[in-house]
Each structure stands twice: as C-alpha cells, then as structure tokens.
Amino acid sequence: MGPVVERPAEPGTSSAAELELLKRRAAERIDEAAERLGALSRAIWSAPELAYEEHRAHGELTRFFECEPPAASWAVQPHFGLPTAFRAEWAPPESAAGPRALQVAFLCEYDALPALGHACGHNLIAEVGVAAALGLRAALESIAAPPPVKVIVLGTPAEEDGGGKIDLIEAGAFENLDVVFMAHPSQENAAYLPDVAEHDVTVKYFGKASHAAAYPWEGVNALDAAVLAYNNLSVLRQQMKPTWRVHGIIKNGGVKPNIIPSYSELVYYFRAPSMKELQVLTKKAEDCFRAAALATGCRVDIESEAHDYYNVIPNKTLCSAYMENGKKLGMEFISDDAVLNGPSGSTDFGNVSFVVPGIHPYFYIGTDALNHTEQYTEAAGSQAAQLHTLRTAKALAMTALDVIFKPALLEGIRKEFKCKLQEEQLLNTAA
Numbered sequence: 001m002g003p004v005v006e007r008p009a010e011p012g013t014s015s016a017a018e019l020e021l022l023k024r025r026a027a028e029r030i031d032e033a034a035e036r037l038g039a040l041s042r043a044i045w046s047a048p049e050l051a052y053e054e055h056r057a058h059g060e061l062t063r064f065f066e067c068e069p070p071a072a073s074w075a076v077q078p079h080f081g082l083p084t085a086f087r088a089e090w091a092p093p094e095s096a097a098g099p100r101a102l103q104v105a106f107l108c109e110y111d112a113l114p115a116l117g118h119a120c121g122h123n124l125i126a127e128v129g130v131a132a133a134l135g136l137r138a139a140l141e142s143i144a145a146p147p148p149v150k151v152i153v154l155g156t157p158a159e160e161d162g163g164g165k166i167d168l169i170e171a172g173a174f175e176n177l178d179v180v181f182m183a184h185p186s187q188e189n190a191a192y193l194p195d196v197a198e199h200d201v202t203v204k205y206f207g208k209a210s211h212a213a214a215y216p217w218e219g220v221n222a223l224d225a226a227v228l229a230y231n232n233l234s235v236l237r238q239q240m241k242p243t244w245r246v247h248g249i250i251k252n253g254g255v256k257p258n259i260i261p262s263y264s265e266l267v268y269y270f271r272a273p274s275m276k277e278l279q280v281l282t283k284k285a286e287d288c289f290r291a292a293a294l295a296t297g298c299r300v301d302i303e304s305e306a307h308d309y310y311n312v313i314p315n316k317t318l319c320s321a322y323m324e325n326g327k328k329l330g331m332e333f334i335s336d337d338a339v340l341n342g343p344s345g346s347t348d349f350g351n352v353s354f355v356v357p358g359i360h361p362y363f364y365i366g367t368d369a370l371n372h373t374e375q376y377t378e379a380a381g382s383q384a385a386q387l388h389t390l391r392t393a394k395a396l397a398m399t400a401l402d403v404i405f406k407p408a409l410l411e412g413i414r415k416e417f418k419c420k421l422q423e424e425q426l427l428n429t430a431a
Contacts, residue, residue, distance in 0.1 A: 019405055022139040023325070026397040029138030030131045030390055037131050037393075038386050040064055044123040045381040048112030051158035054084040057110040061126060061155055062086050068134070081171035082164060086155035090137050092146035101148040102410075104400050105174075106133045107182035107349070109159045119372045121185030121365065121380035122159065124389045128183045128363075129153055131393035136400050149404055152177070156348075163307035165348040169355055179318070179403050179413060180358035181396045182349065185380060185389075187370065189326065189333045190342070190362045191319035196243070197278040198309040198346035199270045202251075203229065203289050206299040209262040219260030223253045225296040226264035232288035233268075244281050245271040271346055274311055276428045310350035313420045317412040318359045318399070325398040329391050331363075345371075354424070357417035359399070363392040 030037070044057045058078065065074040065088040073090060080087040091101055108129035109122040133153045140146045154173060158164035168174065186193070205226055210219030233246055240246070248268030254261030270285055272278040286302055293300035323333055334342065349360045365385040369375035379385060403410050 019401060022142065022401050022405070023398040025142050026135035026139040026401065027329075027394045030135045030394050030397065033131065033134055034386070034390055036064070037127050037134075037390065038383075040130065041123045041127040041386075041389070042381060044110050044126055045118045048117035049110075050114060051111045051161040051164070052082070052084060054110050054157050057123075057126070058084040058086060058155065058157075061108065061110065061130070062088070064130060065153070080155070081168050081173050082157055084155070084157040085164060085168060085173075086153075087173070088133070088153040089150055090133075091148075091150045092140055092143075101150045102404060103150045103152060103177045104136065104403065105152040105154055105177045105180045106130075106396065107165070107180055107352075108153060108155045109157075109182070110155070111158055111160050111164075113160055113372060116372065116374060117377045118380045119374065119377040120160065121371070121376065121385075124185050124365065124380055124385060125182060126155075127389055128393045128396065129181075131390055132181060132396040132400065135394060135397035139397070139401055140404075147404060154180075159348055162305075163309060163348040163351070166307040166309075166351045169351060174352060174355050177356045179400070179410075180352060180356050181400060182358075183361050183363050183392045183396060184347075185365045185371070185376075185385075186362035187364065187368055188338075188342075188362065189331045189364050190339055191323045191326075191333060191359070192312075192314045192316075193339060193342055193362055194273065194314075194344045195312040195347050195350055195360070196245070196271045196273050196344050197275050197311040197350065199278055199282050200305040201268050201270070201282075201286075202303045202305075203266040203268065204301040204303070205229075205264045205293060205296075206301075207260065207262045207264075207296070210260045212258045212260050216260060220262070220297045221260050222264040222296075222298050223261040225292045225298040225300070226250050226253060226266055228292035228295055229266060229289050232291055233285060236284060236288055240281070241272075241277070243273050244277070245269075246281070246285060269346075271344075274424070274427055275308070278308070307348070307351075309346045309348050310354055311424075312347065312350040312360055313353040313417070313424060315353075315357050315359060315413055315416055315420070317409065317416045318357065318403075319361070321402045321409060322359055322361055322395055322399045325402070326392075326395040328398075329394055331391065331395065354421065357413050359396075361392070364388050 106129040108126040205222040207220035207222035252265040367379040
C-alpha cells in the first residue's frame with residue numbers, strides 16, 4: 001500500500017495535488033500487477049470461447065479476484081445473472097456506515113469470434129477492466145478516510161453474438177450504478193466512436209424439392225428466393241442513406257445440384273445511427289425478403305434476434321475527462337473530424353448507455369491491423385499490446401477518481417446523460 005493521503009473535511013472533494021497523488025497511486029498499482037494482468041489476458045486469449053460459452057474465461061477472471069490479496073477482499077459472485085457472467089465488488093470498510101455509496105463499475109468482455117479467436121481483442125477488454133479496478137481500489141485504500149464508494153467489476157459475456165449486457169440489464173445488474181467504464185481495442189485512441197444501432201434477422205425460405213432435370217416444374221426453388229432477396233437488397237442500396245449498413249450471407253442454399261432446393265436460409269445484419277432509422281431500414285429490407293418469396297412461390301419466415309443493439313449515447317463530459325487523463329499518460333487521440341468520419345460498428349454497450357452514463361473509448365494496441373482479422377488476433381495476444389492496454393486502464397482509473405472527487409464533474413455527467421437520453425427518446429418517438 002502506498003502512502004496514506006489525508007482527505008479534506010468536505011466529502012467527495014480533493015485538492016488538485018491530492019488528486020494527482022491518488023492518480024499516481026492508481027497507475028503504480030496497475031504497474032505492480034502488470035505481470036499477473038498480462039497472464040490473465042493471455043489465458044483468455046489462448047483459449048477463445050464463443051458467446052455464452054466463456055466458461056474458462058469466467059473461471060480465470062473470478063479466480064483472479066478471489067485470489068487478489070488480501071485474501072477474500074473482493075466479494076465475488078460467479079454466474080451473476082448468466083452462467084458466464086460475474087460481479088466482483090469492493091468497498092472501503094470505513095465507508096460502510098456512511099451515506100449511499102457512489103457505485104463505479106468497470107465492464108469486462110471476453111467472448112471470441114468463430115474461427116478467428118480473439119480478433120476483436122476482448123481479452124484486452126477484460127484486462128483493462130480488471131486493471132482499472134485494481135488501480136482505483138489502491139488509490140482509495142491510500143486515503144485515511146475514504147469516501148463512500150463501491151468499486152464494481154461486471155463480467156459481461158456474449159458481446160459478439162446475443163448481447164450479454166442486455167440480458168444483464170434485464171436481470172437488474174445495472175441498477176444503482178452511477179457511472180460505467182470500459183475500453184475497446186482498435187487502430188487508434190478515441191474517446192468515442194459513433195457506434196450505431198443494429199438489428200439482426202434470420203430469413204428462411206421454404207419451397208418444394210423435385211428432380212432438377214426430369215421434373216423441374218414440380219419444384220419450388222428456395223435458393224431462387226434467397227438469390228432474389230440478396231439482389232433485392234443490392235438494388236435497395238441505391239436508395240439507402242450513406243450511414244446505413246446492410247450485410248448478410250446465404251447460409252443454406254440446397255444439398256445437391258440435381259435437387260430443386262426446398263430450403264434456403266440467410267442471415268442479415270442491419271445498422272443505422274438511431275433506433276428510429278433502424279426501424280425504417282428494417283421495414284425496407286423485410287419488404288425485399290417478402291417480395292422474393294412472392295416471386296418464387298416460397299413461404300418465408302423472418303426471425304429477429306432476441307435483442308437489438310442500441311446506438312451508443314456519447315457523454316462528452318466524461319470523454320473530456322478521459323482524454324485529459326490519457327494525454328497526461330502520453331496517449332494521442334484522433335481529431336473530432338476523424339471520429340465523425342471514422343469506422344463504426346455496433347455494441348451492446350449502446351443499450352447500457354441508455355440506462356447509465358458511461359464511456360466506451362477505443363485504444364491503439366500497437367498495430368494497424370484491422371479488427372476481425374487473423375492479424376488482429378495475433379496482435380491482441382502480443383506483448384506489444386500490453387503497454388497500450390495498461391496505459392488505457394490507468395486512464396480509466398484516473399477518470400474514475402475524477403468522477404469520485406470532483407462533484408461538479410459528476411453533476412455534469414449526469415446532466416448530460418439526462419439531456420441526451422431525452423433527445424434520443426424524442427427522436428425515436430417523433431412522427
């Protein structure tokens with residue numbers, strides 16, 4: 001434990017010099033744990049697991065907190081709301097009898113991609129969340145009279161497929177949280193990127209099999225329906241907004257060339273900047289699917305995934321604090337223009353951003369390789385990524401300290417969250 005910092009008389013405040021000492025202690029603790037944190041990340045990376053199946057990663061993460069000295073100092077709840085989710089919590093003993101604790105949460109992801117493994121670096125997301133929590137705790141432990149704060153780590157499975165955070169929202173895991181933090185690997189440092197809303201569908205066409213040479217007129221070709229649907233959507237692209245995205249595959253197109261395919265299946269993702277625009281795009285796409293069924297005489301079933309991913313609501317107040325801390329650590333951030341014109345994906349953190357203020361920055365890991373490639377898988381498991389990963393964790397921990405000890409900052413974060421949420425609700429309900 002570092003030197004004890006005497007707190008000022010007024011709770012929730014600290015002088016600039018005292019706060020800098022706390023931030024330094026947080027960074028020191030992350031450096032002290034660097035070897036263990038790297039080993040944790042590599043253990044997750046070396047045994048990639050798909051959505052909702054992250055049993056080994058769940059075990060590695062929960063054991064890490066259960067073994068974190070002093071013994072049993074983190075209250076760990078394995079299988080928290082989901083079989084592969086968890087919650088780890090720590091609070092200063094001295095603050096137990098005080099007012100309601102400010103609840104600060106760090107989110108971990110740890111699911112991988114089919115065939116590619118950790119090509120999106122979720123092992124590093126888990127490492128960042130754990131490291132930031134360790135740093136924040138160490139800083140708070142160095143205070144003689146800590147404020148009423150709970151440091152929480154939530155393990156959130158199934159970001160790549162299914163939306164584990166949405167399951168956890170529905171299970172009440174995000175109730176009473178004040179601010180949430182996580183960070184995602186990328187090709188650059190950005191406090192925010194415009195992650196968009198997403199709706200996924202599986203489209204099934206049912207036709208009639210027949211001998212393709214002897215009796216083709218007796219068949220109803222489900223593959224024709226799939227091909228027509230694919231082409232219908234390709235034509236629709238001419239009238240799509242530049243910010244809309246439609247991408248899909250034909251997953252099943254028949255079994256043998258001399259049998260008229262009686263079944264075909266497509267999987268499509270639709271993305272748009274807002275939930276309202278996503279609904280418009282989805283309606284246009286579903287008309288394309290139904291038109292293909294009508295043209296071929298097939299029956300069509302359009303099955304939506306259980307969860308839609310919402311667009312991420314940015315909190316510029318929190319982003320500014322994060323960038324200020326990151327710059328002190330040597331991080332260089334892309335420009336505002338690059339943010340607006342940069343790549344965007346989708347994440348179930350978007351749904352979280354509708355229920356609690358938070359931040360989902362992106363961080364450089366030492367490579368120009370693109371996410372969801374074999375090259376990025378290799379980079380996510382490299383030693384070179386560790387410097388950038390731990391630096392990002394330090395920036396998150398330092399920003400959490402700002403939230404705790406700068407009441408005006410927390411008030412600004414909450415005010416912006418409420419205003420942005422109202423704007424989103426008005427946008428999505430407008431005629």
